[in-house]
Amino acid sequence: MTSPQRFDLIVLGAGPAGGRAALTAAAAGLSVILIDEQSAAGGQVWRKPWAEPAPARADGREGEGLRAALDSSDVTLAYGRRVWSVTEGFRVDSLGPEGSMSCVADHLIVATGAHERVIPFPGWTMPGVMGLAAATVLLKAEGRLPGKRVVVAGRGPLMAQVAAGILAKGGRVVAVVDRMPLTGWLKALPALATQPPLLAQGAGWMGRVLASRTPWIFNHHVAEARGTERVGEVTVASASGDCHVLSCDALVIGDGLVPGSEVPRLLAARMRFDRLRGGWIPDLTADFETSVPQLFCVGDGAGIRGALQAGTSGELAALAVARKLGRKTEPDQGARLRGAFARASRFSDAVAAMLSGRTADVARIGPDTIVCRCEDVRRSEIDAATAEGMHDINQIKHVTRCGMGPCQGRMCGDTVQELVSLGSRRSREEVGAWTGRPPLRPVPLGELVGSFDYGDIPVPEPAPL
Amino acid sequence: MSARYDLCVVGGGIHGCTVALFAARGGMKVVLVERGSLCREASGVNAGTLTMQMTRVALIPYALQAHAMWASAATWLGHDVGVVVCDGLSLAFTEAEAALLSYRAGRRREAGAPIDLIDAKAARLVEPGLGPGVLLAGHCKVDGFANAYLTGLAYRRALIDAGVTILEETAATDVQRSQGCFEVDTMGVPVKAARLVIAGGVWIEGMLGWLGVTLPIKVLVNQLAVTERQRPVMRTVIGIASGLLSLKQYPHGTTVIGGGWQARGDRERGGYELLPDRLVGNVRLACHAIPALKEARLARAWAGLEAETRDALPAVGPVPGVPDAYVCGSVHSGYTSGPYLARLLAERILGREPAMPLFPIDRLLDPIERAA
Amino acid sequence: MQDADISIEILLDGQPIRVGARGSVAGALLEAGVAWLRSSPRTHGPRGAFCFMGVCQECVILIDGRLQQACLVTPRAGMTIERGGAP
Numbered sequence: 001m002t003s004p005q006r007f008d009l010i011v012l013g014a015g016p017a018g019g020r021a022a023l024t025a026a027a028a029g030l031s032v033i034l035i036d037e038q039s040a041a042g043g044q045v046w047r048k049p050w051a052e053p054a055p056a057r058a059d060g061r062e063g064e065g066l067r068a069a070l071d072s073s074d075v076t077l078a079y080g081r082r083v084w085s086v087t088e089g090f091r092v093d094s095l096g097p098e099g100s101m102s103c104v105a106d107h108l109i110v111a112t113g114a115h116e117r118v119i120p121f122p123g124w125t126m127p128g129v130m131g132l133a134a135a136t137v138l139l140k141a142e143g144r145l146p147g148k149r150v151v152v153a154g155r156g157p158l159m160a161q162v163a164a165g166i167l168a169k170g171g172r173v174v175a176v177v178d179r180m181p182l183t184g185w186l187k188a189l190p191a192l193a194t195q196p197p198l199l200a201q202g203a204g205w206m207g208r209v210l211a212s213r214t215p216w217i218f219n220h221h222v223a224e225a226r227g228t229e230r231v232g233e234v235t236v237a238s239a240s241g242d243c244h245v246l247s248c249d250a251l252v253i254g255d256g257l258v259p260g261s262e263v264p265r266l267l268a269a270r271m272r273f274d275r276l277r278g279g280w281i282p283d284l285t286a287d288f289e290t291s292v293p294q295l296f297c298v299g300d301g302a303g304i305r306g307a308l309q310a311g312t313s314g315e316l317a318a319l320a321v322a323r324k325l326g327r328k329t330e331p332d333q334g335a336r337l338r339g340a341f342a343r344a345s346r347f348s349d350a351v352a353a354m355l356s357g358r359t360a361d362v363a364r365i366g367p368d369t370i371v372c373r374c375e376d377v378r379r380s381e382i383d384a385a386t387a388e389g390m391h392d393i394n395q396i397k398h399v400t401r402c403g404m405g406p407c408q409g410r411m412c413g414d415t416v417q418e419l420v421s422l423g424s425r426r427s428r429e430e431v432g433a434w435t436g437r438p439p440l441r442p443v444p445l446g447e448l449v450g451s452f453d454y455g456d457i458p459v460p461e462p463a464p465l
Numbered sequence: 466m467s468a469r470y471d472l473c474v475v476g477g478g479i480h481g482c483t484v485a486l487f488a489a490r491g492g493m494k495v496v497l498v499e500r501g502s503l504c505r506e507a508s509g510v511n512a513g514t515l516t517m518q519m520t521r522v523a524l525i526p527y528a529l530q531a532h533a534m535w536a537s538a539a540t541w542l543g544h545d546v547g548v549v550v551c552d553g554l555s556l557a558f559t560e561a562e563a564a565l566l567s568y569r570a571g572r573r574r575e576a577g578a579p580i581d582l583i584d585a586k587a588a589r590l591v592e593p594g595l596g597p598g599v600l601l602a603g604h605c606k607v608d609g610f611a612n613a614y615l616t617g618l619a620y621r622r623a624l625i626d627a628g629v630t631i632l633e634e635t636a637a638t639d640v641q642r643s644q645g646c647f648e649v650d651t652m653g654v655p656v657k658a659a660r661l662v663i664a665g666g667v668w669i670e671g672m673l674g675w676l677g678v679t680l681p682i683k684v685l686v687n688q689l690a691v692t693e694r695q696r697p698v699m700r701t702v703i704g705i706a707s708g709l710l711s712l713k714q715y716p717h718g719t720t721v722i723g724g725g726w727q728a729r730g731d732r733e734r735g736g737y738e739l740l741p742d743r744l745v746g747n748v749r750l751a752c753h754a755i756p757a758l759k760e761a762r763l764a765r766a767w768a769g770l771e772a773e774t775r776d777a778l779p780a781v782g783p784v785p786g787v788p789d790a791y792v793c794g795s796v797h798s799g800y801t802s803g804p805y806l807a808r809l810l811a812e813r814i815l816g817r818e819p820a821m822p823l824f825p826i827d828r829l830l831d832p833i834e835r836a837a
Numbered sequence: 838m839q840d841a842d843i844s845i846e847i848l849l850d851g852q853p854i855r856v857g858a859r860g861s862v863a864g865a866l867l868e869a870g871v872a873w874l875r876s877s878p879r880t881h882g883p884r885g886a887f888c889f890m891g892v893c894q895e896c897v898i899l900i901d902g903r904l905q906q907a908c909l910v911t912p913r914a915g916m917t918i919e920r921g922g923a924p
Contacts, residue, residue, distance in 0.1 A: 127873045131888050134890065142864040143859065230873065389621070389633075406764055444763075446760065458746050459707055
């Protein structure tokens with residue numbers, strides 16, 4: 001194994017938060033490596049579109065700006081690499097097209113973003129059912145429609161963006177099924193209005209959807225999706241039980257976002273449960289430093305705040321690293337960034353509130369519904385284990401295999417914790433979160449071992465006979 | 466002061482649960498105190514291997530009995546822990562390993578383990594998934610594995626059936642002994658019992674300290690890994706001569722890779738960090754033995770704590786100088802042999818003569834302490 | 838530079854099929870009307886790509902003989918894809 005490459009700073013994740021962090025640190029003269037699983041920077045929100053030149057949309061332009069700035073910076077760019085191990089020190093091991101790579105740095109900024117929360121319902125495992133964020137990837141990064149007749153469902157502004165995107169590409173949106181009532185949007189409006197360009201963008205999406213006469217069904221949720229090898233129809237219902245059946249060939253659905261906080265958990269940073277911020281997040285200082293010295297978490301992975309605050313949080317963390325290393329930074333830069341962060345709070349908090357998990361949505365899951373997709377574990381099995389006295393989330397994992405599959409509990413974790421909390425009448429804090437374990441993502445054994453000679457394996461001394 | 470219980474067991478791993486179970490079935494009123502939940506430390510996170518070929522020679526007779534216990538778990542435990550009985554192979558890829566294997570297999574055979582040395586061709590008949598380069602293999606038909614993570618559930622149900630009071634999420638912090646009764650402090654609430662068993666895994670060192678006994682326990686931090694599901698690629702339990710590999714594929718298709726490579730950890734924080742180079746080393750051994758594992762992906766890796774005494778033999782028997790107090794733990798390959806050793810101790814506590822000798826800790830204590 | 842119209846031939850479960858060359862294998866198959874990728878291990882239910890960002894692992898199928906996430910692999914002419922996933 002080659003010895004690890006040393007940097008001043010390693011940044012994990014090249015979305016708005018990680019990208020800005022890397023640029024800021026490099027500008028302060030630090031040696032920085034930026035690692036991302038995707039083949040280009042931008043994260044999910046500013047994902048590189050499949051076609052050049054840059055599209056006219058604002059998020060496309062911002063993504064292009066970030067990519068161009070990184071390309072012309074001194075940041076070492078390591079795209080297309082899957083990080084599987086992060087250990088004390090900090091050492092980061094990743095796999096990519098050129099094999100395995102290790103790098104070390106005294107400072108680590110984690111900007112690993114979020115993944116989608118989808119509250120389970122019968123048929124959510126059916127092909128053709130996918131996340132809202134998945135639909136944005138298809139539309140933006142691949143220039144593809146999720147289907148010809150698409151039901152868009154869930155909660156939050158992403159529904160409007162996806163529905164508008166489908167219409168713009170010539171697809172048909174059967175309906176938008178919104179868990180929120182209209183009043184929910186109206187209540188959020190003053191907060192959203194604090195960021196006029198973003199409000200205008202959202203209003204544009206909404207306008208396009210309404211102009212197409214697509215029904216926007218408020219206060220309803222998807223009760224069931226049916227099909228044989230692909231979703232063919234969905235039943236939507238209100239809390240009071242009135243139902244509609246919609247015919248479709250795709251259902252895109254998202255009930256908010258969950259922070260991807262696996263790295264701080266793996267490094268045993270102090271975590272807390274914050275419903276507004278999407279779930280378990282690290283305790284942070286004003287500089288986004290965790291309880292583990294020199295480990296920083298920024299962007300949605302440190303709590304759902306959206307792209308607006310993500311970039312700023314990345315820059316603030318990078319400035320803190322630069323200061324720790326004795327680099328001169330612009331005297332008023334920190335104050336300016338803090339001001340921008342504070343001004344964005346009202347908007348970000350309003351969006352985060354829309355995207356946070358609701359206990360009532362989880363309580364409604366039927367007993368036969370599959371909760372853990374990887375291991376096909378139903379709600380009734382989780383409830384039975386809870387009723388038998390198992391109240392720790394890792395214990396539930398042991399007895400049901402829930403969360404033991406290849407997604408490593410990312411898709412079901414928030415729901416299972418909520419179910420155990422409901423069943424045991426314990427708080428989410430008491431129920432806890434999955435223990436952090438490597439690899440951070442499944443990695444092919446063949447790539448992990450590479451080519452080697454048996455004689456070179458550093459086999460430890462045998463145990464006594 | 467009267468005792469509420471005949472027996473208090475501190476520590477809810479395999480050792481503590483088994484002692485509690487058989488003591489209760491023997492008519493005792495038993496309470497089990499566990500700071501977390503049952504079998505969630507070493508007993509739940511180990512590799513689940515039930516093998517003679519990694520067992521210490523002195524423990525082979527016990528391991529054979531224990532293997533039979535595991536194989537019939539549905540009968541005496543009453544609940545399935547996914548036990549699969551199959552052939553086991555210990556492989557040698559180099560001349561040095563072949564020499565080590567010949568010697569170690571011979572010693573284990575003398576102790577009663579039915580291990581035969583076979584060549585590569587014969588080994589391949591036993592395990593068609595083997596990679597090239599095998600020089601020699603130890604073949605044992607008494608081998609197999611369990612689903613370690615199901616252990617806690619099985620014992621929980623059995624203990625409840627047997628009438629054991631289970632106090633989970635209850636940390637014992639000290640023990641007083643007065644008027645022929647132990648009083649175990651559990652977060653302010655005393656648990657009173659006439660007899661006491663210390664079965665706290667790597668934490669028995671501190672627990673014996675409550676009784677004024679100093680027994681140094683080394684903490685091993687064993688690294689483990691599991692693949693995601695894949696097609697069947699092996700049908701035996703595989704090890705290597707040095708013992709630094711254990712490998713088996715479960716019926717649902719995942720393969721657990723172990724062997725005792727050391728991660729970072731301690732009593733306070735548990736196994737908190739896996740070292741990437743050691744993980745890769747362990748996985749390389751696995752892929753060298755069974756090349757088709759390279760098709761799969763690594764799903765998860767973790768570390769569990771194993772307790773080891775100075776002579777790496779068990780601490781199972783009475784606590785010297787403290788009447789009615791016992792210790793049960795530090796059994797090398799404890800998952801394999803634990804149930805039998807713990808059952809022997811339960812026999813002793815019930816006033817019967819155990820079928821095989823225990824491993825009293827007197828041998829491990831300072832002469833001064835022994836005199837006192 | 839990728840073009841929306843470029844299509845390539847791949848081998849899907851032994852049968853040749855033309856798919857768009859851009860984006861991911863999972864997206865290209867979906868566009869070609871192929872949503873079913875594998876059966877789940879316990880209930881053997883039908884599954885397809887779900888998150889399209891490498892998290893959910895639902896699209897893990899044999900691509901050129903190795904279990905890979907179809908949402909993270911770019912289609913290539915002549916690629917062999919076997920659906921069904923791990924058992």
